[in-house]
Amino acid sequence: MKKLFLWLVIISVISVFSIVGCKEAADEVAEDAAVEEVAEEAEEEVEEEEVEEVDPASFEGEITVWHFNDEFDTMIPMFEEVYPNITINDTKIPSGEIVEKLESAFATGTGIPDVFVGEQAWMMKWIIQDVWENLSAEPYNADEVAKDHFDYVKDFARDEDGNLRALTYQSTAGAIFYRRSLAEEAFGVSEPDEVSALMTDMDSFIEMGRTLKDETGSSLIPGPNDIQRLYFFNKKQPWVVDGKLVIEDIVLDYMDDAKTIRDEGLDAKMDMWSGEWFAGMNGDVLSYIMPTWGLFFVIEPAITEPEEPEEGIEYAFGDVALAHGPASYMWGGTWLGIYKGSEKKDLAWEFVKFMTTDKEFLKEYALESGDFISDTVVIEEIKDDFARESLGGQNHYEYFYEEAKKLGDSGWAERVTQYDEDIQNAFLTALGEYYNGNLTKDEAIQSFKDEVASLFPEITVE
Numbered sequence: 001m002k003k004l005f006l007w008l009v010i011i012s013v014i015s016v017f018s019i020v021g022c023k024e025a026a027d028e029v030a031e032d033a034a035v036e037e038v039a040e041e042a043e044e045e046v047e048e049e050e051v052e053e054v055d056p057a058s059f060e061g062e063i064t065v066w067h068f069n070d071e072f073d074t075m076i077p078m079f080e081e082v083y084p085n086i087t088i089n090d091t092k093i094p095s096g097e098i099v100e101k102l103e104s105a106f107a108t109g110t111g112i113p114d115v116f117v118g119e120q121a122w123m124m125k126w127i128i129q130d131v132w133e134n135l136s137a138e139p140y141n142a143d144e145v146a147k148d149h150f151d152y153v154k155d156f157a158r159d160e161d162g163n164l165r166a167l168t169y170q171s172t173a174g175a176i177f178y179r180r181s182l183a184e185e186a187f188g189v190s191e192p193d194e195v196s197a198l199m200t201d202m203d204s205f206i207e208m209g210r211t212l213k214d215e216t217g218s219s220l221i222p223g224p225n226d227i228q229r230l231y232f233f234n235k236k237q238p239w240v241v242d243g244k245l246v247i248e249d250i251v252l253d254y255m256d257d258a259k260t261i262r263d264e265g266l267d268a269k270m271d272m273w274s275g276e277w278f279a280g281m282n283g284d285v286l287s288y289i290m291p292t293w294g295l296f297f298v299i300e301p302a303i304t305e306p307e308e309p310e311e312g313i314e315y316a317f318g319d320v321a322l323a324h325g326p327a328s329y330m331w332g333g334t335w336l337g338i339y340k341g342s343e344k345k346d347l348a349w350e351f352v353k354f355m356t357t358d359k360e361f362l363k364e365y366a367l368e369s370g371d372f373i374s375d376t377v378v379i380e381e382i383k384d385d386f387a388r389e390s391l392g393g394q395n396h397y398e399y400f401y402e403e404a405k406k407l408g409d410s411g412w413a414e415r416v417t418q419y420d421e422d423i424q425n426a427f428l429t430a431l432g433e434y435y436n437g438n439l440t441k442d443e444a445i446q447s448f449k450d451e452v453a454s455l456f457p458e459i460t461v462e
Contacts, residue, residue, distance in 0.1 A: 056350070062087035063347050064113040066102065068095040069334055070297070071369065075169075078361060079354050086347055095119065106131055114342040115351055118166055118335040123157070124418045132165040132337035133345060140349055142167060145357050148377040150404055155413035157335050166337035167356035169365070171374040172291040173403035174229065176325035177299055179316060180392060182286045186215040192394060196324040202230070202257055205326045208286075209266035218284040219268035222277050224258035224435050225428055226267075226289050232424055233329035238415045239423045244460040245452055247445070251427070255434060255441060262435040278302045282316045287323075291331040292372040292400055300390050318392050322399045328406045372400045419456060426451040 065076075065088055076088050091113070093101055099122050105112045106129065118126050126132050135142035142164045146154060150171050157166040176199070184190040187198060187208070199205040209220030221227060231254040237246050261267050268285050270277040281288065281302040290298055303316040336355060338348040354361060359378050366373045366382060373379060379401055386397040427448050434444035453461040 056083045057085055059083055059347055059350055060085040061344060061347050062089055063115060063342075063344050063351060065090040065351070066093060066098065066113040066116040067091075067334070068093055068098050068117065068119075071371065074369065075355060075365060078365065079351060082354065082358075082361070083350060086350065088351065099125075102126075109341075112339050112341065114339055114344050114348040115336055116339065118157075118337060120156070120172075120330075120332050121421045123166065123335055124416055124420075126337065127157070127159050127165050128418050130159075131340060133340045133342070134159075134163045135165060135167065135338070135349075135352075136163040140353075145353060146374075149357075149374045150376060150408060152330070152407050152413055153333065153374050156416060157337075158413070166335035167352060168333055168335045168374050169356045169362060169371075170292065170333045171372055171400075171404050172293060172330050172333040173372065173400045173407060174233075174289065174291045174325075174329040174331055175294075175322040175399065175403065177288045177290055177294070177320055178286055178323055180319050180321050182212070182216060182218055182284070186212040186218070186286075190321075192321050192323050192399070195321070199323070199326050202253070202326045206257060206260060206266065209261065210264065212286055213264075213266060216284070218286055219280075220261065220266045220286055222268050222270035222280050222285055222288065223272065224261055224267060224431070225272055227257070228254070228424070228428065229289065229329040229331050230325065230327045233331075233412060234327050235415060238417045238420075240417050240419050240459055243458065244462065245423075245449065247448075255431060255444070258431055258435045259441075279313075281320075282313050289325070291329075292396075293332060295388075295390075295396060296370065303390065317390050321391050321394050322396060324399075324403065328403055330404075330407055330412070370396065372397065372404070419459070422455055423452055426455065 063086065065072075067090065069092070072090060072092070076090055080086070080088060098117075102112075102116060112131075116126075117123075118132075133140075143154075146164070146167050149167070153168050153171050154164060157164055157168070159165055176196075178195055180190040183195050187195070189195060189198070198208055205220070212218050212220055231250050235248050235250055237248060239246060262269075268276075268280055270280055270285075278298075279302075281299060288294070288299065299320060300317075303320060305315040305317060309315065336352045338345055338352060342348055357375065359375060362373050362375050362378045363382060365371065366378065367385065370386065370388065379397070383397045383401055384395070386395045387393045388396045430439070430444040430448035430451070433439040433447065434441055439447060449461045452459060
């Protein structure tokens with residue numbers, strides 16, 4: 001009896017604690033559910049705030065834009081269609097004059113446009129001169145807005161503190177443009193993958209030139225200056241390190257290869273941008289080293305038969321293709337920045353943001369123009385939708401996407417200095433003297449050093 005009583009007490013105690021425990025557990029569950037509900041409501045509110053967009057028509061006013069780009073003739077009306085109450089007073093200035101005009105405006109502090117462009121060759125000047133607004137800061141938050149852009153096109157536009165000072169709508173990866181018919185005649189192959197396999201490095205590229213000359217009498221390239229970016233882009237150090245000029249082995253290799261090409265008669269002895277240089281695209285020159293924009297503004301205009309074709313010219317439209325060359329590179333591009341003294345930064349930002357990051361705009365622009373853009377999400381969406389007639393149906397977007405992805409690990413942007421364009425031009429001048437036989441290699445190097453020392457007394461030249 002005592003045992004039974006004891007068990008009843010134990011069971012009663014357990015029941016009480018169970019009830020209390022269940023209540024506590026139930027309270028905890030209810031409390032957790034309440035917290036979760038509040039969290040979900042807060043998250044929904046945040047999401048609502050994030051998707052809430054300002055009506056583009058609510059922005060009113062006008063801004064001035066300076067650029068040199070033909071494509072802006074199409075792009076600006078597309079912006080104005082979405083932003084009907086923002087007037088763009090754009091001024092197109094030849095690329096050879098815009099730097100001087102902008103520097104003059106900076107010097108006087110008057111007439112500076114709200115938005116102006118930078119090009120690869122000289123935009124570093126604007127970053128160092130601190131004339132562009134910091135787009136990484138509030139209210140722009142450009143790092144987030146442009147999160148889908150290739151890193152290398154963003155990194156090029158960063159200041160020494162890592163802040164973005166400009167954004168671009170382009171990604172200007174490079175290619176080896178070649179003539180299919182010449183490749184077939186010389187090598188027995190003509191498709192891009194087959195031709196790419198023949199030139200995996202500079203030695204094999206030069207060997208292609210020897211075979212081409214023997215089999216067809218044609219030239220590998222227009223001239224030694226055409227291959228400069230295969231070397232300059234793939235340097236491991238900047239031209240100037242700790243205030244000293246650096247001449248890397250790859251630069252010396254360029255001198256040797258240029259001399260070999262000229263001495264063995266593998267180039268057509270054409271100067272870049274000359275009339276004969278353009279004519280060679282329909283002639284007996286196998287390859288031209290050009291980037292994305294070269295397809296639209298250089299190659300296609302030259303190889304497309306005009307309404308009144310010149311007698312005796314067989315235009316190469318459809319006989320050109322893109323191949324992966326001995327090295328990857330990029331060349332050129334247009335970045336847009338906001339003048340830090342602008343009184344219309346809100347409108348200027350809407351323009352820059354739209355032109356460089358609006359996905360619907362970039363998609364429409366890319367599909368209409370074929371220009372290779374900077375937004376990887378949009379590229380993934382549209383890359384299969386191209387077959388360029390001028391390239392014999394080749395999908396140039398797939399090709400350039402492959403090359404652009406390679407550039408992400410190049411570290412190129414970290415090697416850029418404000419001296420690059422002038423130093424490289426000085427080098428090319430000395431290089432020409434060398435491969436033309438006017439100077440020895442050592443004399444050409446010394447001539448190059450002397451010119452750099454003259455141009456930039458602040459650089460130590462040893």
